[in-house]
Amino acid sequence: MYHAYGLGMHFPAQDGATLGISGTGLVPAYRFGLSLNNPSTWNRFMFSTLSSAYSGLRVDQLSSSVRNEISGLDRLQFIIPIKGKYGFGLGIKPYSQQKFSFTYESGSMILDQDTLTLSKEFSGRGGISSLYTGISFPISEKDQVGIKFDFLFGSSRFTNNLLIDSDRFQTNSRHFYSGTVLNVYLSSNRFKLFNKEIHTFASAGLTLSPLTVHKTTNQLYQDINNNGIYDIYDFPDSVSEEISTTLNAYSPQEFGFGFDIGITESVHLLSEVYVWKNGANVTADFSILDDHIKQWTHMNVSLVSFASPTPKVWYETFHFRTGAYTRKDEFLNNQNSVIELGASLGFGINFGFPVNQIDIALMAGERQMGSTKTESIRRLTVSVNLTDIWFIKRRHRN
Amino acid sequence: MTSSKITPKLMSTKRQLSLIAILCVLAGCIEESIPYDLSDTDLKLDTLTVHSFQSTTFQSPPEMGTLSTLYLGDGNGFSNQYILIKLSNENISRTLAMHELDDSNYVVDSTFFQLWYAADSIDITSTFQLSYFPNTVDSIFSEYESHYLNPSFTELSAISVQIAQTTLVQESEDTVSDNQAPPYLYFPIDSSVILAFADTMLANYTFMITAVDSLDSRIGFESREGGTTLSPRYHLNYQYTSTDTLGVTTTDTISTSFLTVADLSFTQAPGVVDSDSTNLTIGRANGFKSLVKLDIDSLDFPTNTTFRKADFTFEVEEGDSLDGFKVIGYPLESNPLTFSYQELIEDSYQTETSYFISGTVSGGIITLDLKYYIHGIMQGKIQNYGIKLYSSVTNDPYQMIHLETASPDSIDPILKVQYVYP
Numbered sequence: 086m087y088h089a090y091g092l093g094m095h096f097p098a099q100d101g102a103t104l105g106i107s108g109t110g111l112v113p114a115y116r117f118g119l120s121l122n123n124p125s126t127w128n129r130f131m132f133s134t135l136s137s138a139y140s141g142l143r144v145d146q147l148s149s150s151v152r153n154e155i156s157g158l159d160r161l162q163f164i165i166p167i168k169g170k171y172g173f174g175l176g177i178k179p180y181s182q183q184k185f186s187f188t189y190e191s192g193s194m195i196l197d198q199d200t201l202t203l204s205k206e207f208s209g210r211g212g213i214s215s216l217y218t219g220i221s222f223p224i225s226e227k228d229q230v231g232i233k234f235d236f237l238f239g240s241s242r243f244t245n246n247l248l249i250d251s252d253r254f255q256t257n258s259r260h261f262y263s264g265t266v267l268n269v270y271l272s273s274n275r276f277k278l279f280n281k282e283i284h285t286f287a288s289a290g291l292t293l294s295p296l297t298v299h300k301t302t303n304q305l306y307q308d309i310n311n312n313g314i315y316d317i318y319d320f321p322d323s324v325s326e327e328i329s330t331t332l333n334a335y336s337p338q339e340f341g342f343g344f345d346i347g348i349t350e351s352v353h354l355l356s357e358v359y360v361w362k363n364g365a366n367v368t369a370d371f372s373i374l375d376d377h378i379k380q381w382t383h384m385n386v387s388l389v390s391f392a393s394p395t396p397k398v399w400y401e402t403f404h405f406r407t408g409a410y411t412r413k414d415e416f417l418n419n420q421n422s423v424i425e426l427g428a429s430l431g432f433g434i435n436f437g438f439p440v441n442q443i444d445i446a447l448m449a450g451e452r453q454m455g456s457t458k459t460e461s462i463r464r465l466t467v468s469v470n471l472t473d474i475w476f477i478k479r480r481h482r483n
Numbered sequence: 484m485t486s487s488k489i490t491p492k493l494m495s496t497k498r499q500l501s502l503i504a505i506l507c508v509l510a511g512c513i514e515e516s517i518p519y520d521l522s523d524t525d526l527k528l529d530t531l532t533v534h535s536f537q538s539t540t541f542q543s544p545p546e547m548g549t550l551s552t553l554y555l556g557d558g559n560g561f562s563n564q565y566i567l568i569k570l571s572n573e574n575i576s577r578t579l580a581m582h583e584l585d586d587s588n589y590v591v592d593s594t595f596f597q598l599w600y601a602a603d604s605i606d607i608t609s610t611f612q613l614s615y616f617p618n619t620v621d622s623i624f625s626e627y628e629s630h631y632l633n634p635s636f637t638e639l640s641a642i643s644v645q646i647a648q649t650t651l652v653q654e655s656e657d658t659v660s661d662n663q664a665p666p667y668l669y670f671p672i673d674s675s676v677i678l679a680f681a682d683t684m685l686a687n688y689t690f691m692i693t694a695v696d697s698l699d700s701r702i703g704f705e706s707r708e709g710g711t712t713l714s715p716r717y718h719l720n721y722q723y724t725s726t727d728t729l730g731v732t733t734t735d736t737i738s739t740s741f742l743t744v745a746d747l748s749f750t751q752a753p754g755v756v757d758s759d760s761t762n763l764t765i766g767r768a769n770g771f772k773s774l775v776k777l778d779i780d781s782l783d784f785p786t787n788t789t790f791r792k793a794d795f796t797f798e799v800e801e802g803d804s805l806d807g808f809k810v811i812g813y814p815l816e817s818n819p820l821t822f823s824y825q826e827l828i829e830d831s832y833q834t835e836t837s838y839f840i841s842g843t844v845s846g847g848i849i850t851l852d853l854k855y856y857i858h859g860i861m862q863g864k865i866q867n868y869g870i871k872l873y874s875s876v877t878n879d880p881y882q883m884i885h886l887e888t889a890s891p892d893s894i895d896p897i898l899k900v901q902y903v904y905p
Contacts, residue, residue: 196530197899205526247526247903252791254526254903305526305789305905321789321858373525 091377105431766883
């Protein structure tokens with residue numbers, strides 16, 4: 086149902102390592118000091134890394150036996166460390182997703198002595214995608230900065246239907262999106278607690294070019310041949326198309342803070358707080374539910390046992406991760422917030438040379454709106470990270 | 484750590500894994516509905532009714548074009564005095580034009596005109612007359628516009644030249660196929676007629692068929708609308724002489740026929756009775772058509788409304804005895820001058836060529852579908868000047884229907900509109 090609010094559901098792109106700690110990607114869980122999602126750590130990568138993630142999400146409605154499932158490729162990303170000092174990354178990922186289908190049974194009504202059965206169907210699919218690029222560089226011996234640009238693009242299609250007996254009346258609309266978001270990341274290891282180094286991470290994001298939505302809507306028509314599209318068989322014989330543009334439709338602001346404390350050399354305690362806020366308030370008008378998510382806040386506490394960089398026994402090639410999180414979604418119009426509580430478990434395996442890695446994580450949680458538990462969620466992510474020393478001159482063997 | 488440790492096998496594994504990762508864009512989804520109150524969302528259904536309208540009937544000379552039968556004879560007060568048939572100026576295979584027969588290479592052996600009777604067997608002994616119009620340059624008639632006043636039988640008699648007379652004949656039964664061909668009129672034609680048709684100055688190619696003695700009942704012949712097989716036709720047997728480059732002359736004997744491009748029977752209707760003028764009366768051979776103008780100009784529908792139904796319902800005076808009778812109509816191009824009964828010498832009410840309206844009698848009720856018409860008005864594509872209603876060519880043209888408009892015993896005519904709006 087979240088997908089039907091505003092321009093869809095925005096969530097951090099969770100690779101297998103990030104999901105394993107229930108995080109947003111700000112604190113490093115991929116390897117010690119490294120996060121695929123935090124550009125300020127990219128200059129610490131030793132090898133160029135091509136990573137992709139595949140996720141499956143299952144949502145069960147607790148008040149009924151309804152189950153929704155969605156799965157697909159979450160992202161594709163390429164990170165290149167440059168001379169051990171700088172980092173550059175490029176990738177593509179979904180920024181917000183819309184995939185919903187509602188049916189509303191209006192029951193029967195008597196009209197002109199005819200008993201009519203009415204129902205409504207609303208569906209939408211698509212969303213905003215992000216083509217992003219980022220760089221990282223040190224600003225001091227202990228501080229690194231990362232800058233990331235998300236170039237937002239994509240489209241969504243929506244269909245509204247009213248079914249009167251077998252007669253289908255339909256309007257179709259399509260949104261085309263464009264905008265740019267800038268995120269700045271900072272990581273530092275200048276702080277200490279009880280003689281233990283604390284790695285701190287912060288991020289802030291704002292829109293460089295607020296999202297513009299170009300909307301085209303077909304005039305209402307009767308889909309006489311029930312094929313879901315307007316054609317020569319439908320009534321009326323021509324329909325006009327209404328075009329509108331909404332500027333500043335979406336103006337996200339993001340703030341994040343996290344830390345990483347090494348309990349032992351390999352076991353670390355991680356935590357982060359992330360706030361995402363939409364500064365614009367017009368996208369509720371795009372939603373059939375007449376609302377949008379105004380703000381979400383994510384907090385998590387996690388433990389990670391990183392694999393040894395020089396493993397001597399087989400289990401030292403494994404990363405073990407666990408975490409617990411809470412997420413709160415607040416709406417523009419609905420006064421009830423949605424609280425999500427959950428925990429996750431994951432592991433990663435290093436293999437091959439230089440050091441490739443597969444991360445698998447499972448997250449389970451529950452959502453409640455007001456005092457009512459509404460949904461149970463399960464998420465499984467598998468990510469594959471292939472490393473190599475691309476773009477480095479190799480010495481020829483004689 | 485050096486690159487020398489990267490083996491080809493390892494690189495190959497990496498490439499395969501990369502490929503798998505990139506191609507792994509498989510997306511699966513199971514969707515089920517979520518309970519949510521969407522009662523107040525977009526797309527709503529509403530309805531309205533309209534009782535107020537103006538209407539009238541008018542009578543004009545019957546338009547009998549495009550019917551599948553050509554009529555001759557009198558009956559039930561109707562008079563069908565003559566039939567006009569216009570031939571194509573090209574033969575059926577489009578290899579010979581009528582004017583080419585003027586060429587000396589063509590020698591006509593024999594010609595005849597054939598008109599099929601619209602019955603299985605010969606039931607009359609009447610004699611029929613075939614005439615043509617060799618001294619008239621212009622077209623004699625229009626299938627869609629001509630009627631018994633224009634051209635009248637008197638006018639045509641003055642300019643026609645008789646060709647031949649004949650009675651109905653019928654081939655003997657085909658014992659192999661067990662099929663009996665219908666009777667027909669066979670008019671042998673003199674080659675002088677062909678020479679007249681071959682004259683490029685003569686463009687009417689028209690025959691007239693009449694009964695020599697008046698017929699006391701109405702009979703029918705197949706028209707071109709009945710299909711090519713039994714369409715009226717002009718047969719021609721001729722020789723064509725050609726000479727090649729070596730001077731060798733060849734003569735071929737060829738049979739061909741010229742089909743009909745227009746045919747029309749001319750009907751004069753009987754007089755009018757009270758019920759014809761007080762109700763909305765529709766009948767082709769009677770020349771009755773009706774005009775209806777609904778009071779819908781003040782209706783205000785929400786933006787982007789589309790219509791589910793716009794049914795205009797009348798009770799039929801004849802009850803269910805005329806079930807299946809089809810009424811058709813088109814929007815008028817201008818406001819009628821009056822909504823009182825009129826007898827016109829010409830139907831001057833011009834109509835649009837789109838926004839077709841139709842309805843068929845069922846259970847003594849007829850419902851006209853005005854969905855496209857009302858949508859056209861609401862879209863501003865046409866004006867609400869009214870509708871002209873007339874009998875479909877699929878009906879028996881000699882049937883007529885009375886739509887009740889103000890009878891105390893009948894249901895009042897009513898327009899019921901169901902519309903959907905965002």
